Amino acid sequence: MALSLRSVVPVWVAAALGAVAVLVFAPAAPLTWIPVVMAAALLLTFTIQLSLARKEGLVERIVASLAGALGILVLATALSWVVAPLVTVGA
Secondary structure (H helix, E strand, O other), rough: OOOHHHHHHHHHHHHHHHHHHHHHOOOOOHHHHHHHHHHHHHHHHHHHHHOOOOOHHHHHHHHHHHHHHHHHHHHHHHHHHHHHHHHHHHH
């Protein structure tokens, strides 16, 4: 279980950092950049999981990594929809 979390959590952290970067640097176009972050999370997931020598639980680790990243990015998208009207009013 510890190996599973050690190989899953970095993808979640990368997705969160990517979401924050999108919300900070491209608040007007998050729907353009959030999928790019998800694609990067997908590539990072496969890079990490295929670099491990352990075959058992590969699919579960991939699903956990990508489901967590997707959940983080869905929250970031919802947050951008809530914050976007406030940013445009303040500008």
